[in-house]
Amino acid sequence: MSKKQTDNKRELPQVYVDDMLMSLKYFTDEQELHLSIIDPAVCQACEDQPCIDFCPVGAYRPQDGRTVQIAVQSCVECGTCRVLCPYLNVSWKNPRGGYGVSYKFG
Amino acid sequence: MTEKIQFDVVVVGAGMAGSTAAAIAAREGLQVAVIERGQKPGAKNYFGGALYTHALEEIYPDFFDRKPPLERPVTETGFWFLSNDGLVKATVQGGYIDNDPVDAYVALRAEFDLWWAEQAAAEGAFFIPKTLVTDFLYEDGQVIGVKTDRPQGDVYAPVVIVCEGVNNMLTQKLGLIDHDLRISKTALAVKQLISLPPKEINARLGLPDTKHGMAISVVGDVSMGMPGLGFLYTTTSALSIGVGVTLDALQETQIKPYNLLQRYLEHPAIAPLVKDGQLMEYGAHLIPEGGWTTLPKLYTAGAMVAGDAASMVNAIHWEGTNMAITAGKQAALTAVEAHKQQDFSAKSLSKYQDRLKETFVLKDLKQYRKMSAFLSNHPEFMDIYPAFLNDALGLFFTGFGKPKRKLYKRIFRSLTNRRPLFKAVGDLIAFGRAVIGI
Numbered sequence: 001m002s003k004k005q006t007d008n009k010r011e012l013p014q015v016y017v018d019d020m021l022m023s024l025k026y027f028t029d030e031q032e033l034h035l036s037i038i039d040p041a042v043c044q045a046c047e048d049q050p051c052i053d054f055c056p057v058g059a060y061r062p063q064d065g066r067t068v069q070i071a072v073q074s075c076v077e078c079g080t081c082r083v084l085c086p087y088l089n090v091s092w093k094n095p096r097g098g099y100g101v102s103y104k105f106g
Numbered sequence: 107m108t109e110k111i112q113f114d115v116v117v118v119g120a121g122m123a124g125s126t127a128a129a130i131a132a133r134e135g136l137q138v139a140v141i142e143r144g145q146k147p148g149a150k151n152y153f154g155g156a157l158y159t160h161a162l163e164e165i166y167p168d169f170f171d172r173k174p175p176l177e178r179p180v181t182e183t184g185f186w187f188l189s190n191d192g193l194v195k196a197t198v199q200g201g202y203i204d205n206d207p208v209d210a211y212v213a214l215r216a217e218f219d220l221w222w223a224e225q226a227a228a229e230g231a232f233f234i235p236k237t238l239v240t241d242f243l244y245e246d247g248q249v250i251g252v253k254t255d256r257p258q259g260d261v262y263a264p265v266v267i268v269c270e271g272v273n274n275m276l277t278q279k280l281g282l283i284d285h286d287l288r289i290s291k292t293a294l295a296v297k298q299l300i301s302l303p304p305k306e307i308n309a310r311l312g313l314p315d316t317k318h319g320m321a322i323s324v325v326g327d328v329s330m331g332m333p334g335l336g337f338l339y340t341t342t343s344a345l346s347i348g349v350g351v352t353l354d355a356l357q358e359t360q361i362k363p364y365n366l367l368q369r370y371l372e373h374p375a376i377a378p379l380v381k382d383g384q385l386m387e388y389g390a391h392l393i394p395e396g397g398w399t400t401l402p403k404l405y406t407a408g409a410m411v412a413g414d415a416a417s418m419v420n421a422i423h424w425e426g427t428n429m430a431i432t433a434g435k436q437a438a439l440t441a442v443e444a445h446k447q448q449d450f451s452a453k454s455l456s457k458y459q460d461r462l463k464e465t466f467v468l469k470d471l472k473q474y475r476k477m478s479a480f481l482s483n484h485p486e487f488m489d490i491y492p493a494f495l496n497d498a499l500g501l502f503f504t505g506f507g508k509p510k511r512k513l514y515k516r517i518f519r520s521l522t523n524r525r526p527l528f529k530a531v532g533d534l535i536a537f538g539r540a541v542i543g544i
Contacts (some may be wrong), residue, residue: 103387106219
Protein backbone atom coordinates (compact mmCIF):
# COMPACT_ATOMS: atom_id res chain seq x y z
CA MET A 1 0.00 0.00 0.00
CA SER A 2 1.32 3.41 -0.86
CA LYS A 3 2.18 5.82 1.93
CA LYS A 4 -0.54 8.15 0.69
CA GLN A 5 -3.26 6.04 2.21
CA THR A 6 -1.89 5.87 5.73
CA ASP A 7 -2.54 9.53 6.62
CA ASN A 8 0.42 9.43 8.95
CA LYS A 9 0.50 12.69 10.80
CA ARG A 10 3.39 15.04 10.51
CA GLU A 11 4.84 15.73 13.89
CA LEU A 12 3.89 18.75 15.90
CA PRO A 13 6.82 21.16 16.05
CA GLN A 14 7.61 22.75 19.38
CA VAL A 15 7.74 26.53 19.26
CA TYR A 16 9.19 28.87 21.81
CA VAL A 17 6.22 31.22 22.03
CA ASP A 18 8.12 34.01 23.80
CA ASP A 19 9.96 34.66 20.55
CA MET A 20 6.65 35.40 18.83
CA LEU A 21 5.51 37.65 21.67
CA MET A 22 8.43 39.93 20.88
CA SER A 23 6.34 41.07 17.92
CA LEU A 24 3.56 42.36 20.18
CA LYS A 25 3.11 45.74 21.74
CA TYR A 26 1.70 45.99 25.26
CA PHE A 27 0.80 48.77 27.65
CA THR A 28 1.38 47.00 30.92
CA ASP A 29 -0.73 47.99 33.91
CA GLU A 30 1.69 48.03 36.85
CA GLN A 31 -1.05 48.70 39.39
CA GLU A 32 -3.72 46.21 38.61
CA LEU A 33 -3.82 42.63 37.29
CA HIS A 34 -6.80 41.90 35.05
CA LEU A 35 -6.24 38.17 35.27
CA SER A 36 -5.75 35.91 38.25
CA ILE A 37 -6.24 32.41 39.56
CA ILE A 38 -9.17 32.28 41.96
CA ASP A 39 -7.98 29.40 44.12
CA PRO A 40 -4.39 28.14 43.63
CA ALA A 41 -5.26 24.90 45.41
CA VAL A 42 -7.68 24.04 42.60
CA CYS A 43 -4.82 24.30 40.09
CA GLN A 44 -2.60 22.16 42.34
CA ALA A 45 -5.25 19.46 42.24
CA CYS A 46 -6.03 19.86 38.53
CA GLU A 47 -4.73 16.80 36.77
CA ASP A 48 -4.31 18.01 33.18
CA GLN A 49 -3.65 21.69 33.77
CA PRO A 50 -4.81 22.33 30.18
CA CYS A 51 -4.29 26.09 30.53
CA ILE A 52 -0.57 25.50 30.12
CA ASP A 53 -1.36 24.14 26.64
CA PHE A 54 -4.37 26.10 25.37
CA CYS A 55 -3.27 29.63 26.21
CA PRO A 56 -2.20 31.01 22.80
CA VAL A 57 0.55 33.13 24.33
CA GLY A 58 1.71 30.57 26.89
CA ALA A 59 0.87 32.89 29.76
CA TYR A 60 0.03 29.97 32.04
CA ARG A 61 3.23 28.39 33.26
CA PRO A 62 4.03 25.57 35.65
CA GLN A 63 6.07 26.69 38.61
CA ASP A 64 7.72 24.41 41.20
CA GLY A 65 5.86 21.27 40.23
CA ARG A 66 2.11 21.75 40.30
CA THR A 67 1.76 25.47 40.93
CA VAL A 68 0.41 27.45 37.97
CA GLN A 69 1.53 31.02 37.47
CA ILE A 70 0.15 33.57 35.03
CA ALA A 71 2.45 35.89 33.10
CA VAL A 72 -0.31 38.49 32.94
CA GLN A 73 1.78 40.92 30.90
CA SER A 74 1.77 38.44 27.97
CA CYS A 75 -2.03 38.20 27.81
CA VAL A 76 -3.72 39.22 24.54
CA GLU A 77 -7.17 39.22 26.18
CA CYS A 78 -8.57 36.50 23.94
CA GLY A 79 -10.79 35.05 26.68
CA THR A 80 -9.95 31.38 26.13
CA CYS A 81 -8.89 30.69 29.72
CA ARG A 82 -12.07 32.16 31.14
CA VAL A 83 -14.23 29.54 29.44
CA LEU A 84 -11.79 26.66 28.95
CA CYS A 85 -10.44 26.26 32.49
CA PRO A 86 -12.13 22.99 33.54
CA TYR A 87 -12.84 24.43 37.00
CA LEU A 88 -13.62 27.98 35.84
CA ASN A 89 -10.89 28.97 38.28
CA VAL A 90 -9.80 32.08 36.39
CA SER A 91 -10.86 35.56 37.34
CA TRP A 92 -10.99 37.29 33.95
CA LYS A 93 -11.82 40.85 33.11
CA ASN A 94 -10.67 43.35 30.54
CA PRO A 95 -7.61 45.40 31.47
CA ARG A 96 -8.32 48.97 32.49
CA GLY A 97 -8.84 51.37 29.61
CA GLY A 98 -5.71 51.89 27.52
CA TYR A 99 -3.82 48.95 29.03
CA GLY A 100 -3.06 45.51 27.69
CA VAL A 101 -2.23 44.39 24.19
CA SER A 102 -2.22 47.01 21.46
CA TYR A 103 -2.07 45.44 18.04
CA LYS A 104 0.08 47.37 15.60
CA PHE A 105 -1.32 45.67 12.49
CA GLY A 106 -4.25 43.50 13.55
CA MET B 107 -21.28 66.97 42.29
CA THR B 108 -20.11 67.52 38.76
CA GLU B 109 -22.35 67.95 35.79
CA LYS B 110 -23.86 64.83 34.30
CA ILE B 111 -22.27 63.74 31.01
CA GLN B 112 -25.21 63.20 28.69
CA PHE B 113 -25.37 61.97 25.10
CA ASP B 114 -28.21 60.78 22.89
CA VAL B 115 -26.46 57.48 22.22
CA VAL B 116 -23.54 55.70 23.85
CA VAL B 117 -21.75 53.09 21.76
CA VAL B 118 -19.54 50.59 23.57
CA GLY B 119 -16.55 49.58 21.43
CA ALA B 120 -15.07 51.17 18.32
CA GLY B 121 -14.90 48.13 16.07
CA MET B 122 -16.80 47.57 12.85
CA ALA B 123 -20.25 47.52 14.47
CA GLY B 124 -19.56 50.33 16.93
CA SER B 125 -18.05 52.91 14.61
CA THR B 126 -20.73 52.15 12.03
CA ALA B 127 -23.53 52.65 14.54
CA ALA B 128 -21.88 55.87 15.67
CA ALA B 129 -21.53 57.20 12.12
CA ILE B 130 -25.15 56.53 11.20
CA ALA B 131 -26.60 57.94 14.43
CA ALA B 132 -24.39 61.03 14.23
CA ARG B 133 -25.31 61.55 10.58
CA GLU B 134 -28.96 61.58 11.64
CA GLY B 135 -28.20 64.39 14.06
CA LEU B 136 -27.80 62.54 17.35
CA GLN B 137 -25.08 63.29 19.91
CA VAL B 138 -23.04 60.09 20.01
CA ALA B 139 -20.22 58.98 22.31
CA VAL B 140 -18.13 55.93 21.43
CA ILE B 141 -16.25 54.44 24.36
CA GLU B 142 -13.27 52.28 23.39
CA ARG B 143 -11.06 50.41 25.85
CA GLY B 144 -8.01 50.23 23.58
CA GLN B 145 -5.32 52.87 23.16
CA LYS B 146 -7.13 53.68 19.94
CA PRO B 147 -9.83 52.07 17.79
CA GLY B 148 -8.52 48.80 16.34
CA ALA B 149 -5.94 48.18 19.06
CA LYS B 150 -7.78 45.09 20.31
CA ASN B 151 -8.90 43.73 16.98
CA TYR B 152 -7.29 40.89 15.13
CA PHE B 153 -8.72 39.03 12.15
CA GLY B 154 -7.76 37.15 8.95
CA GLY B 155 -8.95 38.82 6.92
CA ALA B 156 -10.92 40.55 4.26
CA LEU B 157 -13.56 43.27 4.39
CA TYR B 158 -16.54 43.26 2.07
CA THR B 159 -17.21 46.11 -0.31
CA HIS B 160 -21.02 45.85 -0.17
CA ALA B 161 -21.03 46.67 3.54
CA LEU B 162 -18.45 49.45 3.37
CA GLU B 163 -20.25 51.17 0.49
CA GLU B 164 -23.58 50.81 2.22
CA ILE B 165 -22.29 53.17 4.93
CA TYR B 166 -20.19 55.44 2.73
CA PRO B 167 -21.29 55.39 -0.93
CA ASP B 168 -18.12 57.33 -1.79
CA PHE B 169 -16.08 54.85 0.24
CA PHE B 170 -13.25 54.43 -2.27
CA ASP B 171 -12.86 58.18 -2.83
CA ARG B 172 -12.06 58.51 0.86
CA LYS B 173 -8.79 56.62 0.35
CA PRO B 174 -9.37 53.81 2.84
CA PRO B 175 -6.26 52.01 4.14
CA LEU B 176 -6.98 48.72 2.42
CA GLU B 177 -4.42 46.15 1.40
CA ARG B 178 -4.75 44.08 -1.77
CA PRO B 179 -8.09 43.47 -3.49
CA VAL B 180 -9.13 39.83 -3.43
CA THR B 181 -8.77 38.75 -7.04
CA GLU B 182 -8.34 35.07 -6.32
CA THR B 183 -10.20 33.16 -3.66
CA GLY B 184 -11.30 29.67 -2.74
CA PHE B 185 -10.23 26.55 -0.91
CA TRP B 186 -6.94 24.82 -0.49
CA PHE B 187 -7.28 21.21 0.62
CA LEU B 188 -4.25 20.02 2.54
CA SER B 189 -3.30 16.42 3.05
CA ASN B 190 -0.44 15.34 5.23
CA ASP B 191 2.05 16.12 2.50
CA GLY B 192 0.08 17.45 -0.44
CA LEU B 193 -2.23 20.22 -1.57
CA VAL B 194 -5.23 20.45 -3.90
CA LYS B 195 -6.21 23.98 -4.83
CA ALA B 196 -9.73 24.99 -5.80
CA THR B 197 -9.67 28.71 -6.30
CA VAL B 198 -11.48 31.08 -8.59
CA GLN B 199 -10.20 34.15 -10.40
CA GLY B 200 -11.74 36.28 -13.10
CA GLY B 201 -15.32 35.48 -14.08
CA TYR B 202 -17.84 36.41 -11.43
CA ILE B 203 -15.25 37.78 -9.05
CA ASP B 204 -13.73 40.13 -11.63
CA ASN B 205 -15.65 43.20 -10.50
CA ASP B 206 -14.73 46.85 -10.17
CA PRO B 207 -14.47 47.42 -7.30
CA VAL B 208 -13.90 43.83 -6.30
CA ASP B 209 -16.14 42.31 -3.63
CA ALA B 210 -13.53 41.93 -0.91
CA TYR B 211 -10.34 43.65 0.16
CA VAL B 212 -7.68 42.36 2.50
CA ALA B 213 -7.22 44.69 5.46
CA LEU B 214 -5.29 45.06 8.69
CA ARG B 215 -7.60 45.99 11.51
CA ALA B 216 -5.38 48.27 13.60
CA GLU B 217 -5.06 50.68 10.71
CA PHE B 218 -8.48 50.16 9.18
CA ASP B 219 -10.53 50.42 12.37
CA LEU B 220 -8.79 53.67 13.26
CA TRP B 221 -9.69 55.05 9.84
CA TRP B 222 -13.25 53.69 10.09
CA ALA B 223 -13.58 55.50 13.43
CA GLU B 224 -12.23 58.70 11.90
CA GLN B 225 -14.98 58.56 9.29
CA ALA B 226 -17.54 58.31 12.10
CA ALA B 227 -15.84 61.17 13.95
CA ALA B 228 -16.17 63.26 10.77
CA GLU B 229 -19.94 62.57 10.91
CA GLY B 230 -19.88 64.08 14.40
CA ALA B 231 -19.42 61.10 16.72
CA PHE B 232 -17.30 61.74 19.81
CA PHE B 233 -14.69 59.08 20.58
CA ILE B 234 -13.51 58.35 24.09
CA PRO B 235 -10.57 55.90 23.87
CA LYS B 236 -8.57 54.25 26.69
CA THR B 237 -11.78 53.86 28.64
CA LEU B 238 -13.39 50.64 29.78
CA VAL B 239 -17.13 50.36 30.22
CA THR B 240 -17.61 48.31 33.38
CA ASP B 241 -21.37 48.31 33.90
CA PHE B 242 -24.66 50.00 33.10
CA LEU B 243 -26.65 52.72 34.77
CA TYR B 244 -30.32 51.91 35.28
CA GLU B 245 -33.47 53.76 36.17
CA ASP B 246 -36.69 51.84 36.69
CA GLY B 247 -35.14 48.79 35.06
CA GLN B 248 -34.22 50.76 31.98
CA VAL B 249 -30.61 51.28 30.83
CA ILE B 250 -29.85 55.00 30.97
CA GLY B 251 -26.09 54.99 30.48
CA VAL B 252 -22.82 53.29 31.34
CA LYS B 253 -20.26 53.22 34.11
CA THR B 254 -16.62 53.43 33.08
CA ASP B 255 -13.30 52.95 34.83
CA ARG B 256 -12.60 56.69 34.73
CA PRO B 257 -13.08 58.82 37.85
CA GLN B 258 -16.56 60.36 37.63
CA GLY B 259 -16.79 58.25 34.52
CA ASP B 260 -20.55 57.74 34.26
CA VAL B 261 -21.88 58.55 30.80
CA TYR B 262 -25.62 58.91 30.33
CA ALA B 263 -27.67 58.18 27.23
CA PRO B 264 -31.19 56.82 26.73
CA VAL B 265 -29.82 54.31 24.22
CA VAL B 266 -26.66 52.22 24.62
CA ILE B 267 -25.45 50.17 21.66
CA VAL B 268 -23.19 47.40 22.92
CA CYS B 269 -20.51 46.42 20.38
CA GLU B 270 -18.02 45.04 22.87
CA GLY B 271 -16.74 42.13 20.79
CA VAL B 272 -16.62 38.40 21.32
CA ASN B 273 -16.03 38.49 25.09
CA ASN B 274 -19.52 39.77 25.68
CA MET B 275 -19.42 40.29 29.43
CA LEU B 276 -21.65 43.38 29.21
CA THR B 277 -24.20 41.58 27.04
CA GLN B 278 -24.29 38.88 29.69
CA LYS B 279 -24.64 41.53 32.39
CA LEU B 280 -27.69 42.90 30.59
CA GLY B 281 -29.22 39.44 30.81
CA LEU B 282 -29.48 39.22 27.02
CA ILE B 283 -27.81 35.81 27.14
CA ASP B 284 -27.75 33.48 30.11
CA HIS B 285 -24.40 31.81 29.56
CA ASP B 286 -20.77 32.59 28.78
CA LEU B 287 -19.22 31.51 25.45
CA ARG B 288 -19.87 27.85 24.62
CA ILE B 289 -16.60 26.03 24.08
CA SER B 290 -17.98 23.87 21.28
CA LYS B 291 -19.20 26.95 19.44
CA THR B 292 -16.26 29.25 19.89
CA ALA B 293 -13.03 29.00 17.91
CA LEU B 294 -9.63 30.24 18.90
CA ALA B 295 -7.74 31.62 15.92
CA VAL B 296 -4.03 32.31 15.97
CA LYS B 297 -2.27 34.15 13.20
CA GLN B 298 1.12 35.32 12.09
CA LEU B 299 1.60 38.31 9.87
CA ILE B 300 4.72 37.50 7.90
CA SER B 301 6.51 40.25 6.04
CA LEU B 302 7.88 39.55 2.55
CA PRO B 303 8.84 41.78 -0.37
CA PRO B 304 5.73 42.36 -2.52
CA LYS B 305 7.54 40.96 -5.56
CA GLU B 306 8.29 37.78 -3.64
CA ILE B 307 4.63 37.41 -2.64
CA ASN B 308 3.58 37.89 -6.25
CA ALA B 309 6.09 35.35 -7.52
CA ARG B 310 5.29 32.71 -4.91
CA LEU B 311 1.52 32.94 -5.35
CA GLY B 312 1.37 33.69 -9.06
CA LEU B 313 -0.04 37.18 -8.66
CA PRO B 314 0.79 39.64 -11.46
CA ASP B 315 1.24 42.68 -9.18
CA THR B 316 0.16 44.21 -5.86
CA LYS B 317 -3.25 45.04 -7.34
CA HIS B 318 -3.96 41.33 -7.11
CA GLY B 319 -4.44 39.41 -3.91
CA MET B 320 -5.67 36.20 -2.38
CA ALA B 321 -8.11 35.08 0.28
CA ILE B 322 -7.84 31.36 0.86
CA SER B 323 -9.65 29.00 3.23
CA VAL B 324 -7.42 26.07 4.06
CA VAL B 325 -9.07 22.78 4.94
CA GLY B 326 -7.58 19.49 6.06
CA ASP B 327 -4.24 18.68 7.65
CA VAL B 328 -4.01 22.26 8.92
CA SER B 329 -6.41 21.53 11.81
CA MET B 330 -5.12 18.02 12.60
CA GLY B 331 -8.61 16.58 12.46
CA MET B 332 -10.08 19.18 14.78
CA PRO B 333 -13.11 21.19 13.64
CA GLY B 334 -11.40 24.22 12.21
CA LEU B 335 -9.95 25.99 9.23
CA GLY B 336 -6.74 27.62 8.18
CA PHE B 337 -6.52 30.79 6.18
CA LEU B 338 -4.11 32.73 4.05
CA TYR B 339 -4.51 36.33 2.96
CA THR B 340 -2.13 38.58 1.09
CA THR B 341 -1.59 42.11 2.30
CA THR B 342 0.55 44.33 0.12
CA SER B 343 3.80 43.23 1.69
CA ALA B 344 2.92 40.39 4.02
CA LEU B 345 1.16 37.05 4.26
CA SER B 346 -1.52 36.85 6.91
CA ILE B 347 -1.64 33.20 7.77
CA GLY B 348 -3.36 31.43 10.61
CA VAL B 349 -5.60 28.69 11.86
CA GLY B 350 -8.70 28.52 14.02
CA VAL B 351 -10.07 25.51 15.87
CA THR B 352 -12.93 25.08 18.31
CA LEU B 353 -12.12 25.42 21.98
CA ASP B 354 -13.49 22.02 22.96
CA ALA B 355 -11.22 20.32 20.44
CA LEU B 356 -8.27 22.28 21.75
CA GLN B 357 -9.10 21.18 25.25
CA GLU B 358 -9.44 17.56 24.24
CA THR B 359 -6.26 17.32 22.17
CA GLN B 360 -4.14 19.52 24.46
CA ILE B 361 -2.43 20.87 21.37
CA LYS B 362 -0.73 24.20 21.86
CA PRO B 363 -2.25 26.69 19.37
CA TYR B 364 1.11 28.14 18.37
CA ASN B 365 2.53 24.67 17.74
CA LEU B 366 -0.45 23.94 15.50
CA LEU B 367 0.20 27.15 13.60
CA GLN B 368 3.89 26.35 13.29
CA ARG B 369 3.05 22.91 11.94
CA TYR B 370 0.85 24.55 9.30
CA LEU B 371 3.68 26.91 8.37
CA GLU B 372 6.03 23.95 8.00
CA HIS B 373 3.70 22.01 5.68
CA PRO B 374 5.65 21.15 2.52
CA ALA B 375 3.23 23.19 0.39
CA ILE B 376 3.15 26.18 2.75
CA ALA B 377 6.77 26.43 3.91
CA PRO B 378 8.07 27.74 0.54
CA LEU B 379 5.46 30.52 0.65
CA VAL B 380 6.66 31.91 3.98
CA LYS B 381 10.36 31.10 3.62
CA ASP B 382 12.66 33.88 4.86
CA GLY B 383 9.67 35.99 5.87
CA GLN B 384 9.89 38.13 9.00
CA LEU B 385 7.29 37.88 11.74
CA MET B 386 5.58 41.26 11.98
CA GLU B 387 2.94 40.30 14.49
CA TYR B 388 1.54 37.25 16.21
CA GLY B 389 -1.86 37.33 17.83
CA ALA B 390 -4.91 35.41 18.92
CA HIS B 391 -8.63 36.08 18.99
CA LEU B 392 -11.82 34.18 19.68
CA ILE B 393 -14.50 33.77 17.00
CA PRO B 394 -18.12 33.33 18.09
CA GLU B 395 -19.03 30.68 15.54
CA GLY B 396 -22.30 29.65 17.17
CA GLY B 397 -24.20 32.18 15.06
CA TRP B 398 -27.93 31.65 15.44
CA THR B 399 -27.52 29.03 18.18
CA THR B 400 -25.73 31.45 20.50
CA LEU B 401 -27.51 34.61 19.38
CA PRO B 402 -28.42 36.66 22.43
CA LYS B 403 -31.63 38.58 22.71
CA LEU B 404 -30.71 41.66 20.70
CA TYR B 405 -32.37 44.39 22.74
CA THR B 406 -33.64 45.37 26.13
CA ALA B 407 -35.03 48.59 27.54
CA GLY B 408 -32.43 51.20 26.63
CA ALA B 409 -29.85 48.91 25.00
CA MET B 410 -29.09 46.91 21.86
CA VAL B 411 -26.22 44.58 20.97
CA ALA B 412 -24.43 44.13 17.62
CA GLY B 413 -21.45 42.38 16.03
CA ASP B 414 -19.31 39.65 17.61
CA ALA B 415 -20.93 40.39 20.97
CA ALA B 416 -24.16 39.11 19.42
CA SER B 417 -22.48 36.11 17.80
CA MET B 418 -23.00 37.55 14.31
CA VAL B 419 -20.56 35.34 12.46
CA ASN B 420 -20.95 33.01 9.50
CA ALA B 421 -17.85 30.88 9.87
CA ILE B 422 -18.28 29.05 6.57
CA HIS B 423 -18.33 32.24 4.51
CA TRP B 424 -15.84 34.18 6.62
CA GLU B 425 -18.50 36.79 7.24
CA GLY B 426 -18.58 38.77 10.44
CA THR B 427 -17.29 42.26 9.76
CA ASN B 428 -20.04 42.84 7.21
CA MET B 429 -22.70 41.53 9.57
CA ALA B 430 -21.33 43.85 12.26
CA ILE B 431 -21.57 46.82 9.88
CA THR B 432 -25.12 46.01 8.83
CA ALA B 433 -26.21 45.35 12.40
CA GLY B 434 -24.52 48.51 13.67
CA LYS B 435 -26.38 50.50 11.05
CA GLN B 436 -29.74 48.96 11.89
CA ALA B 437 -29.19 49.50 15.62
CA ALA B 438 -28.36 53.15 14.94
CA LEU B 439 -31.46 53.64 12.77
CA THR B 440 -33.53 52.08 15.54
CA ALA B 441 -31.96 54.50 18.03
CA VAL B 442 -32.80 57.42 15.73
CA GLU B 443 -36.41 56.30 15.52
CA ALA B 444 -36.57 55.81 19.29
CA HIS B 445 -35.38 59.38 19.77
CA LYS B 446 -38.04 60.67 17.38
CA GLN B 447 -40.70 58.81 19.36
CA GLN B 448 -38.94 59.53 22.68
CA ASP B 449 -39.58 55.88 23.44
CA PHE B 450 -36.63 53.81 24.59
CA SER B 451 -38.57 50.86 25.91
CA ALA B 452 -37.77 47.28 24.96
CA LYS B 453 -40.79 47.34 22.66
CA SER B 454 -39.47 50.38 20.81
CA LEU B 455 -35.98 48.90 20.46
CA SER B 456 -37.39 45.54 19.34
CA LYS B 457 -37.65 47.19 15.91
CA TYR B 458 -33.90 46.58 15.68
CA GLN B 459 -34.59 42.87 15.49
CA ASP B 460 -37.39 43.40 12.97
CA ARG B 461 -35.05 45.43 10.81
CA LEU B 462 -32.29 42.83 11.04
CA LYS B 463 -34.70 40.09 10.00
CA GLU B 464 -35.03 41.87 6.67
CA THR B 465 -31.26 41.79 6.10
CA PHE B 466 -28.89 38.97 5.24
CA VAL B 467 -27.65 38.98 8.84
CA LEU B 468 -30.49 37.15 10.53
CA LYS B 469 -31.53 35.34 7.35
CA ASP B 470 -28.10 33.78 6.94
CA LEU B 471 -27.51 33.12 10.62
CA LYS B 472 -30.81 31.27 10.69
CA GLN B 473 -30.10 29.32 7.52
CA TYR B 474 -26.69 28.24 8.83
CA ARG B 475 -27.92 27.52 12.35
CA LYS B 476 -26.97 23.84 12.09
CA MET B 477 -23.51 24.47 10.72
CA SER B 478 -21.45 24.71 13.91
CA ALA B 479 -22.97 21.49 15.27
CA PHE B 480 -22.48 19.87 11.87
CA LEU B 481 -18.77 20.71 11.80
CA SER B 482 -18.30 19.42 15.34
CA ASN B 483 -20.06 16.18 14.48
CA HIS B 484 -18.38 15.70 11.12
CA PRO B 485 -14.64 16.14 11.62
CA GLU B 486 -14.12 14.01 8.50
CA PHE B 487 -14.61 17.14 6.41
CA MET B 488 -11.50 18.54 8.08
CA ASP B 489 -9.50 15.36 7.76
CA ILE B 490 -10.59 12.43 5.61
CA TYR B 491 -12.08 14.20 2.61
CA PRO B 492 -9.28 16.70 2.01
CA ALA B 493 -6.83 13.79 2.21
CA PHE B 494 -8.98 11.72 -0.15
CA LEU B 495 -9.19 14.60 -2.61
CA ASN B 496 -5.39 14.78 -2.66
CA ASP B 497 -5.14 11.03 -3.27
CA ALA B 498 -7.82 10.99 -5.94
CA LEU B 499 -6.25 13.74 -8.01
CA GLY B 500 -2.75 12.49 -7.31
CA LEU B 501 -3.61 8.99 -8.47
CA PHE B 502 -5.55 10.26 -11.49
CA PHE B 503 -2.53 12.16 -12.75
CA THR B 504 -0.05 9.36 -12.15
CA GLY B 505 -2.07 6.68 -13.88
CA PHE B 506 -0.20 6.91 -17.16
CA GLY B 507 0.47 3.60 -18.90
CA LYS B 508 -1.62 1.61 -16.43
CA PRO B 509 -5.03 0.03 -16.95
CA LYS B 510 -7.51 2.71 -15.91
CA ARG B 511 -10.01 0.34 -14.34
CA LYS B 512 -7.37 -0.48 -11.73
CA LEU B 513 -6.70 3.20 -11.25
CA TYR B 514 -10.32 4.00 -10.50
CA LYS B 515 -10.48 1.06 -8.12
CA ARG B 516 -7.54 2.49 -6.24
CA ILE B 517 -9.13 5.91 -6.08
CA PHE B 518 -12.37 4.37 -4.86
CA ARG B 519 -10.46 2.34 -2.27
CA SER B 520 -8.64 5.41 -1.00
CA LEU B 521 -12.08 6.72 -0.09
CA THR B 522 -13.60 3.54 1.30
CA ASN B 523 -10.47 2.71 3.30
CA ARG B 524 -11.11 5.91 5.17
CA ARG B 525 -14.87 5.98 5.26
CA PRO B 526 -17.49 3.38 4.31
CA LEU B 527 -19.37 4.47 1.20
CA PHE B 528 -22.78 4.70 2.86
CA LYS B 529 -21.29 6.93 5.53
CA ALA B 530 -19.66 9.12 2.90
CA VAL B 531 -23.02 9.53 1.16
CA GLY B 532 -24.60 10.32 4.53
CA ASP B 533 -21.92 12.93 5.21
CA LEU B 534 -22.67 14.66 1.93
CA ILE B 535 -26.39 14.75 2.64
CA ALA B 536 -25.72 16.06 6.15
CA PHE B 537 -23.48 18.77 4.70
CA GLY B 538 -26.16 19.79 2.24
CA ARG B 539 -28.75 19.94 5.00
CA ALA B 540 -26.48 22.06 7.19
CA VAL B 541 -25.93 24.55 4.36
CA ILE B 542 -29.56 24.76 3.25
CA GLY B 543 -30.69 24.78 6.86
CA ILE B 544 -33.32 22.04 6.83
